[in-house]
Amino acid sequence: MSSLNKPLSRLFAFVCLSLWPVVFLITARWEPPVSIFHLESENIQSIIRKTSPYPTAFLARVFQNKASIPITKFEHNLTALLDPNNYFFGYHPREIFGGANAVKFPFIALPFFLSGLFYLPRTKTGKLFILSLIGLVLLLSLVNNFAVYDFVLYFPLAYVFLLGLRNKPSAYFLVCLPLAAFEFGRQIIMLLPK
Amino acid sequence: MLLLAVFLTFATRFYNLGIVPAGLYLDEAAQGYNAYSILLTGKDEFGKIFPAAFRSFADFKTPVYIYLIVPLIPLFGLTAFTVRFPSFLASVLTIPVLFLLIRKLIPNQKLGLPLSSLTVLLLAISPWHILFGRTNFETNVALLFFLTGIYLFCLGLVKPLYLILSGIVLAIALPAYHSERLLVPLTILYFGFRFGRKLFKKPLLTPTLIAIFFGVLISLPTLLIINTPGFLSRVNTLSSWLVDNAFYLRVRDFFSLYLSYFSPRNLFFLGDAGPRSSFPELSTFYFWQLPFYLHGLYLLFKRKPLGELKNLTVFLLVVSPIPAALTRDPFSTIRALPLVIPFTILISLSLIQIYQSLKTKLKKVAALTVFILLLFYSLAKLYSSVFILNEYFRAPYWDYGWQQISEVIKNKTDPDLPIIIDNARAEPYSQILFYTKYDPAPYQRENFEVPLSEYYTNLTRVKEKSLGRIKTRGINWEQDLPIEQYFVGDYLAISEEQIARHHLELIAEIKYPDGSVAYRFVKTRP
Numbered sequence: 001m002s003s004l005n006k007p008l009s010r011l012f013a014f015v016c017l018s019l020w021p022v023v024f025l026i027t028a029r030w031e032p033p034v035s036i037f038h039l040e041s042e043n044i045q046s047i048i049r050k051t052s053p054y055p056t057a058f059l060a061r062v063f064q065n066k067a068s069i070p071i072t073k074f075e076h077n078l079t080a081l082l083d084p085n086n087y088f089f090g091y092h093p094r095e096i097f098g099g100a101n102a103v104k105f106p107f108i109a110l111p112f113f114l115s116g117l118f119y120l121p122r123t124k125t126g127k128l129f130i131l132s133l134i135g136l137v138l139l140l141s142l143v144n145n146f147a148v149y150d151f152v153l154y155f156p157l158a159y160v161f162l163l164g165l166r167n168k169p170s171a172y173f174l175v176c177l178p179l180a181a182f183e184f185g186r187q188i189i190m191l192l193p194k
Numbered sequence: 195m196l197l198l199a200v201f202l203t204f205a206t207r208f209y210n211l212g213i214v215p216a217g218l219y220l221d222e223a224a225q226g227y228n229a230y231s232i233l234l235t236g237k238d239e240f241g242k243i244f245p246a247a248f249r250s251f252a253d254f255k256t257p258v259y260i261y262l263i264v265p266l267i268p269l270f271g272l273t274a275f276t277v278r279f280p281s282f283l284a285s286v287l288t289i290p291v292l293f294l295l296i297r298k299l300i301p302n303q304k305l306g307l308p309l310s311s312l313t314v315l316l317l318a319i320s321p322w323h324i325l326f327g328r329t330n331f332e333t334n335v336a337l338l339f340f341l342t343g344i345y346l347f348c349l350g351l352v353k354p355l356y357l358i359l360s361g362i363v364l365a366i367a368l369p370a371y372h373s374e375r376l377l378v379p380l381t382i383l384y385f386g387f388r389f390g391r392k393l394f395k396k397p398l399l400t401p402t403l404i405a406i407f408f409g410v411l412i413s414l415p416t417l418l419i420i421n422t423p424g425f426l427s428r429v430n431t432l433s434s435w436l437v438d439n440a441f442y443l444r445v446r447d448f449f450s451l452y453l454s455y456f457s458p459r460n461l462f463f464l465g466d467a468g469p470r471s472s473f474p475e476l477s478t479f480y481f482w483q484l485p486f487y488l489h490g491l492y493l494l495f496k497r498k499p500l501g502e503l504k505n506l507t508v509f510l511l512v513v514s515p516i517p518a519a520l521t522r523d524p525f526s527t528i529r530a531l532p533l534v535i536p537f538t539i540l541i542s543l544s545l546i547q548i549y550q551s552l553k554t555k556l557k558k559v560a561a562l563t564v565f566i567l568l569l570f571y572s573l574a575k576l577y578s579s580v581f582i583l584n585e586y587f588r589a590p591y592w593d594y595g596w597q598q599i600s601e602v603i604k605n606k607t608d609p610d611l612p613i614i615i616d617n618a619r620a621e622p623y624s625q626i627l628f629y630t631k632y633d634p635a636p637y638q639r640e641n642f643e644v645p646l647s648e649y650y651t652n653l654t655r656v657k658e659k660s661l662g663r664i665k666t667r668g669i670n671w672e673q674d675l676p677i678e679q680y681f682v683g684d685y686l687a688i689s690e691e692q693i694a695r696h697h698l699e700l701i702a703e704i705k706y707p708d709g710s711v712a713y714r715f716v717k718t719r720p
Contacts, residue, residue, distance in 0.1 A: 050583065054578075079457075079458045093447075
């Protein structure tokens, strides 16, 4: 991580990586984990409502059944955790109703993440790291209220970001740093109680 | 596999075409009626001779689709089937064009045939592509012209005559849909950048210049109105760039919208939020394709022997979301339809890479079995979503009921009595024109909106329409009740309480497939 020796890139990394911890400290609340297999009555009611258009009871049972509830929840959670808009834009433009929708990294950090992802498999422990990250994401997807616990992804994502900072010229950081700082300040102000 | 893809494309798009989705949305009806008007009078509903953009509802519809409907009306009549047929046909023709394009771009024959075959097979069952292949959306026709233009260009690099055809086809793609107005020039720039040296040297120089000449010539009607408020009306109504506030927020908003077109959440779970641009419980891709999408993205940048296909896929990935991201709507699959091509290529690339990496025959057979099962699962999901849930829950969004209302007008009313159709929450005049096949000539005379000299420049609208004895306007109970006439309106405009209070005679009650009231048709008793 040679470029991190440069003070400008270090400052940029600090600003980008500070946002999520600060957001976490402001918004964190304790909730016990709820499994996706926990069925609520409104989920079941929704399934029952959808059975009426099918021509036969058999078809209704095939397409609309209780098993689809945890599957849909899992799909929702997994895609939300893999959504880049979740991390860089607080799910904007399709925010989650009732969710915190907090920005986790300044959006200017995105190219560095992509660069990090590109270099990741080339590192010594890259494949193991990717497998662990996939495992973590799959595990979080089994939790209904995954947003309370997704801060565990901060550390591996921070590593990917730092990897992406490698060998970038200082001019990049000269442009990106003010934007990152501006976004950092904007997000914190928006989160603070009015 | 190509034959299977063509068969599945035909089956998934042609079955009950014109019947499913039930109803005919007002834009579909307007396009159909304008084509009918062109056929009979050579003018659109406002009396404009062969317009370059159709004024309809002052949102200025793109012209190619409407002109494609015109020759179909003598063959199939003015029906929902007819107005959706060009979309269906474009959808089917996209399959062989894409197949040939991929074959042409990949030098590696071991990869070329399976990749092109699998890509078209996945496109055949793609919910994103199926939706726009069953309904009247110009975007699908534009995509066909766009891809054909690219394919002809690739052929033209070897056989110069095709360059001229490419110029013509791309010039047709340009006004075919709003997104292509940006995509086509960007593609031409890309071609210029990538092959400029070859194009402007012999033997390609002359065909290139002829292609440019024909391209500009065909685009002239569009170019002549490019600065009018009519042409820009879509940009002005949909753009987030022009109306929002600070520069920083605009840039940030653009990037968030742009990135949302790559978001697994939007592509594999949520889909398009629009009830007419999505199917219930079905996203733009099937959830099982998610890992292959991510893997395909990785392979695209890692895998070497993809030849020119790699450049084109990257170009389409980068450029296709731009027109959609410039508008205010989050994740608009209509405007970003060209993205379906590179995404499907990525998924196919991953599937083939995984299959080819399997060492034993047993593993390959197992993989094929799983894939066939996934294919059946996808078709079952399509059936449930397109033919069952969409019909039952989304009929109101497809303006279901106006065909039945038109039949009541024809068969159950006294032809001497006036009819008032409430237009407080809808603009049903185009559906009534469509289903009653109202003569365009008197309609053009009786419904003045703006002088023809201001057709593209004056966006003033007149919402009250006169179709002989039928008027579309709000019901004024005080003034309208003392006259013997008919009222048509939804359950809010004509409630059960109003029927009882005003002693109205219920002529017909049109219901949605879920049993709720769509419209009531009543007669006054003065």
